[in-house]
Amino acid sequence: MPELPEIQALVDGLSSALVGREVASANAWQPATVKTAVPALSDLPGRRVSGVWRRGKLIGVDFEGIALVIHLMQGGRLGLAKTTNTRPGRNVALSIGLNDGEALRLRESGTEHRANVHLLVDSDLAWRLDPGTDLVVQLHLQPSGKPALLQPVIGFYFGDRPATRTP
Numbered sequence: 001m002p003e004l005p006e007i008q009a010l011v012d013g014l015s016s017a018l019v020g021r022e023v024a025s026a027n028a029w030q031p032a033t034v035k036t037a038v039p040a041l042s043d044l045p046g047r048r049v050s051g052v053w054r055r056g057k058l059i060g061v062d063f064e065g066i067a068l069v070i071h072l073m074q075g076g077r078l079g080l081a082k083t084t085n086t087r088p089g090r091n092v093a094l095s096i097g098l099n100d101g102e103a104l105r106l107r108e109s110g111t112e113h114r115a116n117v118h119l120l121v122d123s124d125l126a127w128r129l130d131p132g133t134d135l136v137v138q139l140h141l142q143p144s145g146k147p148a149l150l151q152p153v154i155g156f157y158f159g160d161r162p163a164t165r166t167p
Contacts, residue, residue, distance in 0.1 A: 010059065010079075011053065015051070018049040019051060022046070022048050023063060023097070024097045026041040026094075029092050029094065030093040030094070032113070033113070034116075034117050034119070035118050036120065043066060044068075047066065048064055049062065050063065058070065066120070066121060070115070070117050071115060073115045075113075076108050077108070078105070080102050080103070081103055083101050088103075091107045093106045126164075
């Protein structure tokens with residue numbers, strides 16, 4: 001899994017390379033990588049990249065009101081490549097084609113394919129929790145029949161703008 005300095009360097013490089021460029025196409029070559037249905041990848045073409053950011057180990061790419069949030073997990077790699085007229089290699093999970101012949105590609109090495117992508121409307125990125133609010137988490141487990149160590153993790157990410165949504 002890439003560590004924070006590597007992710008920050010990636011975000012800095014992608015920010016200078018992507019901001020202002022227009023999306024020509026968006027394809028999920030491994031459909032299970034995209035974890036949300038609304039907004040759809042098909043909403044990205046025609047929008048310009050307005051920013052690239054990082055929250056913890058999540059990478060975000062803003063497309064004029066829609067945020068693409070990426071978690072690389074262990075084998076995910078994100079970078080620019082030349083656009084081709086054919087399907088890219090088998091390790092390409094997601095490809096965002098730009099109007100100048102390059103594409104932002106999420107690649108996964110290995111066979112586990114755990115990297116994931118969420119598309120969110122900018123206003124859906126943060127929820128405001130008032131003081132005294134209870135946060136209830138429900139965990140669903142699938143028994144495997146073998147002893148297993150449970151290590152659930154809950155991540156909190158803090159925004160740089162006040163949240164307007166409430167639960």
